[in-house]
Amino acid sequence: AQSVTQPDIHITVSEGASLELRCNYSYGATPYLFWYVQSPGQGLQLLLKYFSGDTLVQGIKGFEAEFKRSQSSFNLRKPSVHWSDAAEYFCAVAPTGTASKLTFGTGTRLQVTL
Amino acid sequence: DGGITQSPKYLFRKEGQNVTLSCEQNLNHDAMYWYRQDPGQGLRLIYYSQIVNDFQKGDIAEGYSVSREKKESFPLTVTSAQKNPTAFYLCASRWVGQNYGYTFGSGTRLTVV
Numbered sequence: 001a002q003s004v005t006q007p008d009i010h011i012t013v014s015e016g017a018s019l020e021l022r023c024n025y026s027y028g029a030t031p032y033l034f035w036y037v038q039s040p041g042q043g044l045q046l047l048l049k050y051f052s053g054d055t056l057v058q059g060i061k062g063f064e065a066e067f068k069r070s071q072s073s074f075n076l077r078k079p080s081v082h083w084s085d086a087a088e089y090f091c092a093v094a095p096t097g098t099a100s101k102l103t104f105g106t107g108t109r110l111q112v113t114l
Numbered sequence: 115d116g117g118i119t120q121s122p123k124y125l126f127r128k129e130g131q132n133v134t135l136s137c138e139q140n141l142n143h144d145a146m147y148w149y150r151q152d153p154g155q156g157l158r159l160i161y162y163s164q165i166v167n168d169f170q171k172g173d174i175a176e177g178y179s180v181s182r183e184k185k186e187s188f189p190l191t192v193t194s195a196q197k198n199p200t201a202f203y204l205c206a207s208r209w210v211g212q213n214y215g216y217t218f219g220s221g222t223r224l225t226v227v
Binding site (some may be wrong): 004006007011034036042043044045046049090100101102103105106107114 | 118120145147149154155156157158159160162164172202204210215216217218220221223
């Protein structure tokens, strides 16, 4: 069965600092990969996704993620964090071909200090 | 604007009562999903439906039921058999067969007292 690991439950960064959120997956083949962001009490917003091709994916709000097949990782990065980026971030995977079921990691809560 | 509407946003029920959460989408999406979110556990799939009048159990279907009589609607019933129903419930949808991310509703927080 596919699984997703987000090893960092909570991360605190200063505004303007760089950010990297880690995501590792376990799956028989290369799955479809997603990053979502959730503000408190809200639904999830898609930041970016990887299906194939270029392993560096650009998303909304200045985020990017890099797929590394050898490490089964899909880490999310941002060069300079803004206070409004404080939220919970979820990595998710889905089977290739149909993306029929998303499996989520447990999430990383990002706190931004001013 | 197209989107997914979940109602109500907050719901309180007494223990032992069934309760139905609404999810409506006007995106013309084929597939719809229900996820449960608990602190520190991410989102777990309850049920999903890829076409009208058909649905499948997810990872934690026990104590829940769904119906899909219309393409745009996928209500979730939390029954009295669900041992720990207090949670945040999220509905999502997508086009089947297309490589797009899922669209999520804004969620319903259910509290059972």
